[in-house]
Amino acid sequence: MRKRIGLNFDWYFSVFKDTYINDYKTIEKFTKVDIPHNMVDLSFNYNNPHDLQIVGLYRKTINILEEYKGKILRLVFSGVAHKAQIFINGNYVTTHFGGYDEFKVDISEFVNYGEENYLSVVVSSKEDEKIPPFGGKLDFLGYGGIYREVSFEIINPDYIKDAYLRLVDFSKKTLGLSLYTTKNAGLIKLKLTSNNTNYEKEFEITDTANNYLFDFEDIEFWDIDNPILYNVELKYYINDELVDEVSFKTGFRDLKFTKKGFFLNGKQIKLIGLNRHQTYPYVGYAMPKSVQEKDAEILKYDLGVNIVRTSHYMQSSHFLNRCDEIGLLVFPEIPGWNHIGDEEFRNHTINNVKAMINRDYHHPSIIMWGVRINESLDDDLYIETNRLAKRLDISRPTAGVRNFKGSTLYEDIYTYNDFLDSSEKRILTKPKKVIKNAPYLVSEHTGHLYPTKITDKEEILINQALRHYNIINASLKQNDLLGVIGWSFVDYNTNFGFGSEDLISYHGVMDMFRLPKYAASIYKLLSNQEPFIDVLSSLKPGEYNSRYIDHIYVAANVEYIKLFRDNKLVGTFYPEKKSNFKYPLIKINDFLGDILVREEGITKFSNKLLKSILPKVYKQGLNLSFFDKLKLLYVLRRNKLTLNDLEKMFYKYSTLDATFRFEGVIKGVVAVTKTISSFKKANYEIM
Template sequence: MNIKIFPPFGGVVDYLGYVGIYREVSLIELDPIHIQDVFVYNQEEMLKIQIELSQVSDIELELVNPKNEIVWTQKEQSSSKFQIEKTLDYILWWDIEHPNLYRLMVKTKTDTLSIKFGFRTIEFKDDGFYLNHRKIALRGLNRHQSFPYVGYAMPKSIQRLDADILKYELSLNIVRSSHYPPSKHFIERCDEIGLLLFEELPGWQHIGGEAFIQNGLKAIEEMILRDRNHPSIILWGVRINESGDHKSFYEASNKLAHQLDPSRPTGGVRNFSNSEFFEDVYTYNDFSHTGLNPGVTSKHKVTKAKPYLVTEHNGHMFPTKKFDPESKRVEHALRHLNVLQGAVNPKALMAGAIGWCMSDYNTHKEFGSGDKICYHGVLDMDRLFKTAGYAYQSQGSHKPVMHIASTMQNGEYAGGYLDKVVIFTNMDYIKLYRNDTYIDTYYPNVNMYPHLPHPPVFITDFIGQTLKEKEHMREKDAEATKRILRKIQKDGNHLPLRDQLRMLFLLKKYKMKLSDGVRLFYEYTSGWGSKETIYTFVGYQNDQIVLTDTITSTKTPIYRLKGNDTLMIEETYDVLKLVFEKTDTEGHVLAYAMDGFTVSVSGDIELISPEIDHLHGGSKAIYIRSKQKGEGTLTLTHPDITLVKTIKILKNKLSVYKILPKKDNAL
């Protein structure tokens, strides 16, 4: 048998294209009279329902609102393919804060189909994106749905967990499913929690011959027909990611998308400027930021087309590991904020920016860091936070955030010179104490980041008011002394003569000896030789203390095994992710901890991750899989500690399709 396969790749791809069946598969026996398709969408308050039946039949419609109240019913006999329109008097709208979902039940005598959908309006305008006529700055990340050890083959709970991480942990309002349609479970969770989604057809850079193009159009059709009832989806990607211009292909792809779904705009992601434009939104991968230049390229330099959305940034431009030096991890985070700052600037006239990417992912020998891993994520492959993850998290307001992106240890910096500490936070201001002595109050840097919801806090002065308070210096003299001490800290003994004379004058003025000058340096800068240096950060909102964090040296590490203790077998099996981490007494993960450990399981669970493993930058995920209903035990052994966790495996009511009576002409 000669089988022709046209995969959506060509050349070298930077991620792995897994093969095989990795999602649930069902065999459905249908009655001759059955519902083939239902498409539900709205234009403002008007509900439009397109129904396709296998044969003409009496049907019944029932609309249930988010309060589980029946708000409309209708019975009629129609042709096999028809449309119904209905205007409701009162609507609970779907948006990112209140993701209200309606349920439409379509019934024949022998078949029932339940569709969840939401009332909402979406519009990309020249100046940005509007949801329900309210402008929203899009802030998001791209997502590969690959996971360690199993590729794409993760079941419902883990797919849904990714959506929760993006929305609740990373404070995002949009995700791009790069570069293929994601699991249905992921999309359903986006609907439920109000996470916007840009979904695109499979592919990466390559366009083949006519058979390839027809396969691509078929992929678009399958994607839209499968997913067009989901309110979270606001944009169809109908152009193969970063491919060249192809007039006939992309005219056809846009026409097809609008025929199948007149309710949504289209986009097509490219990585070069002034591309042919057939879509509704010009979507562009902007990798121009290098850390010192503007975060984004001016829109008019890329295209005259409008509207405009940045769909990738950073990523391979600055790959960063969770265990890289502190300064690199901080720069990685700031680069992401720099792009967001540029993209949400009202004068930029952009809809926002979707960064590359959510998490690290497996690749092959041509990419990655020699270990076949692309370290492009703001999270690692286990979805554990890098510093950049906290930068995104701080932009939300649903929970207080104050991440001090420093261990405050001199040995982390060249020459022992701690130049600045960056705090990613949504606090109004932060007070700093050193060994219980008040240093100063620090505020978000609105001058550098005027357009971010929550700019970071930069601390470059660790002496603050202490020279005035403890040494009783006048403010002008305290500032001069502080400046000289910082110069000594940075440049060593190479102090200009002018500063040497100034320091001698200050010492004499306050009746101090040279030995007192040495004391001032060690006490107020490096802490060298002191018994202990403890920094306490206190975050305030509305002049009330909200968060307190302490940075001190690590004495006795703490080991934790975090995660749920229940597996739930639903459509197939379930996977549980546990996280083993090593922290200091304040709960800060020790970024350079690489301790080895072993894991064993017994009972009704099996191990997916390795039996012998080690911490990656202070933490590591362990994955276990259910075998059957029952109970299992996991034992983690570390040189310093043994942790045991009992796992219960429950069996939910299976989501099986109704098997209808077999008829002579049924399939």
């Protein structure tokens, strides 16, 4: 029977020395570590990327039982950045190239049975031009180390090599099973279970490669709103003896991409998402399962996106598993960024396509394969990567990210990084100007055009948010556009020549700690979460030029907002009418309403005049136009006020030194409130 043992604790790490290979037992001067592990911990910013270019050595003892004789013994590495040499008891076993794919190492012939064995892994994080994504200038860091989990597999000599279960016919509810075994005989027992289903079927093995079709009448389809997953068990019997068992989770759904949109199980969905780097402050890539899962939850529940692109490499299985569970679509891709190297580099690229599809085949959240190196040209290579992807998986389309128009399309979907700057009249390129007669997806936008620190002036934070808002809004009405994926989910450390002075690319709608900028609130407008109000302003005059706030925006999934100033009603504000969002932004450009009428006893017309003049007085003092001075004179005489009265009124009402309460109303009932005071922190309450 198959058995897998985790090997994530009690490792020892040191910077590599040549003498360590022969002296394979020593751990003197090594540091005890657990996996995931980052070989070089960084500061938050102002890092030197060259510090990452090291070779490290990991050591661990593994007890190989006598009963394992005759079995296949494999080490499974989920991710080692970026070159790994494996040694057992000082003997060289193999080398793996690449930092983002899972790889397995057969150590059966190298171990001593019935005793402790010494595993050594030499890891190089140097940017080797023969290993994707390296070779050119790179706008992210590769980090280094054994940064994903390691396990130990014990398998019988007769076993299931690979199994691929897929939906073949949506209307007929037909499934297909491709099965590869070491023997051309035996019996397979399939079991599919969910909360509502228990399905069993048997298949005769007549070859080492077998394909089966069968109907599953009670199937429930996986969807972004109802992500039904099945537990799959495959038991392999030879002469009535159970020799192997494989289990995994999957879901079944129908995908269609056309020039008129993306359809999931026949329902059209506009793809709105963000690009994700798998990076974190200080530790780089080395984060465990719970944190990987949390990123998926933030994207789905906090931000409301329905798709994430795993830029620019394959990412953690934990992240993908959680995407499956919560209904978050995924666009994965092979490692690479703006560079294609020599023949060895190309071979690694082809191997990455195979590794990506083999590992992630059963994730229903994955709706296409990214088989092109980001923003790079090489027709011969992409003919091969597409051919391989189609051979490995006929159920999904291929895609490839470009930043140039009209290139030869070998993939099924044309994905394009659309960065139109603010000087352009349009904010999205017309699809027909990029590619004709093909499904079209914007795979990046905004990003480096609007770098924004979470500590920037509010004007910068708001401009970034409005850019995302306007692009999403434009995409929602374009039927010839599959959707838009923004750059990016979070900020990230980067290389020389990119990002800010402190070598951080501040392109995220959240910072590296997953704290939201105002742009994050734009994506929340797409979600179906509980009622919320996000005021895209602190209402602190010091954040604005001349200390004057003309208007603010509020992101809220409510029908309208009632604004109160020091518990006095200012007015009712409604979402923009000309918007394609279900819940458009709400613009508030009046912080007084008729308070002057009620509190100071002036006429309604005088109130209107004063509200038009007060901003000018605040910005330029009494340096007013002749016409504005006449207005002031009218207000004084009409309401029997002195200049002293007017001055007091000005200082009392022209600033925002007050407490503002925002009440979000749904179906006539206050569903959520938010209070912001210039003297207190914001209070937030869901009714």
